[in-house]
Amino acid sequence: MSTMKAVRIHTYGDASVLTYEDAPRPTPAAGELLIRTVATTANPFDYAARAGYMSGFFPYEFPHTLGLDVSGVVEAVGEGVTQFAPGDEVIARANPAQCGAYAEYIALPATEAAPKPGSLSHEQAAALPHVGYTAWAALIGAGGIEAGQTVLIHAAAGGVGSMAVQLAKWRGATVIGTASASNHAFVKELGADEVIDYNAVPFESAAKDVDLVLDTIGGETLERSWGVLKKGGMLVSLLQPPSEETAVAHGVRQAFVMSMPPAGDALRTLADLADSGTIKPVVSSVMPLPDIQQAHAQGEGRHVRGKIVLKVSE
Numbered sequence: 001m002s003t004m005k006a007v008r009i010h011t012y013g014d015a016s017v018l019t020y021e022d023a024p025r026p027t028p029a030a031g032e033l034l035i036r037t038v039a040t041t042a043n044p045f046d047y048a049a050r051a052g053y054m055s056g057f058f059p060y061e062f063p064h065t066l067g068l069d070v071s072g073v074v075e076a077v078g079e080g081v082t083q084f085a086p087g088d089e090v091i092a093r094a095n096p097a098q099c100g101a102y103a104e105y106i107a108l109p110a111t112e113a114a115p116k117p118g119s120l121s122h123e124q125a126a127a128l129p130h131v132g133y134t135a136w137a138a139l140i141g142a143g144g145i146e147a148g149q150t151v152l153i154h155a156a157a158g159g160v161g162s163m164a165v166q167l168a169k170w171r172g173a174t175v176i177g178t179a180s181a182s183n184h185a186f187v188k189e190l191g192a193d194e195v196i197d198y199n200a201v202p203f204e205s206a207a208k209d210v211d212l213v214l215d216t217i218g219g220e221t222l223e224r225s226w227g228v229l230k231k232g233g234m235l236v237s238l239l240q241p242p243s244e245e246t247a248v249a250h251g252v253r254q255a256f257v258m259s260m261p262p263a264g265d266a267l268r269t270l271a272d273l274a275d276s277g278t279i280k281p282v283v284s285s286v287m288p289l290p291d292i293q294q295a296h297a298q299g300e301g302r303h304v305r306g307k308i309v310l311k312v313s314e
């Protein structure tokens with residue numbers, strides 16, 4: 001059995017359970033790609049999965065290799081794969097039920113992958129799949145946003161938010177984002193028309209009659225978001241199913257989005273948008289994969305701008 005380096009957990013817990021160690025190298029099954037990972041990222045999903053908060057949805061077996069984002073090179077293809085060949089540079093989003101991107105090699109269905117945008121480095125490309133696909137699924141899949149609409153994006157400086165601002169602008173929407181004051185110039189550069197300092201003013205005093213709210217926070221932020229929607233508008237949450245009863249009472253619609261597989265088709269469009277310069281993945285820092293504990297601790301502070309990227313191989 002050949003081995004590789006991977007970050008695995010043997011139990012749920014804080015960042016100290018992340019272990020950089022030898023693990024079996026996967027082999028691609030029929031329909032799968034074996035990808036040599038060049039870069040991956042740290043996602044809030046990984047922090048939650050590591051802590052055991054996702055175990056009700058995804059009962060992982062230990063040892064479990066975390067990680068969703070992949071930018072790398074196809075090493076081998078399984079039976080029946082025709083769209084990719086060894087040597088192709090690709091991006092992919094691992095199925096959250098499996099994960100596995102914190103490793104030198106990952107095997108995943110070819111339907112989760114797309115050609116890597118040629119204009120991006122692997123470090124930049126790794127910052128695209130999970131947050132890009134999620135923003136796509138929320139704004140375009142569930143929300144169906146159209147030109148001329150107004151969108152409120154909570155946590156506009158974050159991983160999902162920074163992609164959502166750019167996608168909403170591409171669709172011709174007017175974009176209002178929430179962010180700390182230190183991120184206002186950054187969020188405007190992404191294309192936002194207005195940025196609200198959520199620490200200084202209640203966002204509902206500054207945003208009114210919007211067509212869509214993208215809730216990336218949940219809880220009180222979700223509850224306070226109902227009132228900023230115009231009649232017929234839509235609240236899309238990534239955190240929890242919004243109450244249908246409350247939606248009806250406000251005369252609006254609601255959706256809970258979980259960005260489930262397959263991601264490949266959306267990633268192809270996102271890659272084209274990246275190559276045309278329409279969207280730019282945001283990389284806050286690049287760390288070597290063995291520094292994963294530090295990456296999680298930093299990410300869990302919840303003030304990262306864009307993505308923390310982890311360099312896996314050259």
Ligand SMILES: NC(=O)c1ccc[n+]([C@@H]2O[C@H](COP(=O)([O-])OP(=O)(O)OC[C@H]3O[C@@H](n4cnc5c(N)ncnc54)[C@H](OP(=O)(O)O)[C@@H]3O)[C@@H](O)[C@H]2O)c1
Pocket residue numbers: 043044045130131134154155156157158159160161178179180181183198216217221237238239257258259260299302303304305306
């Ligand atoms: N359902 C799904 O499929 C799905 C997929 C992806 C992510 N998610 C979830 O969506 C959430 C966001 O993910 P992410 O990757 O974007 O997270 P992230 O990158 O870690 O978000 C960090 C950002 O959150 C901002 N922030 C923190 N508290 C805030 C508040 N109260 N109001 C407004 N902004 C605030 C910070 O901005 P400032 O520094 O400017 O304050 C920071 O830029 C996570 O909970 C994640 O688990 C769900």
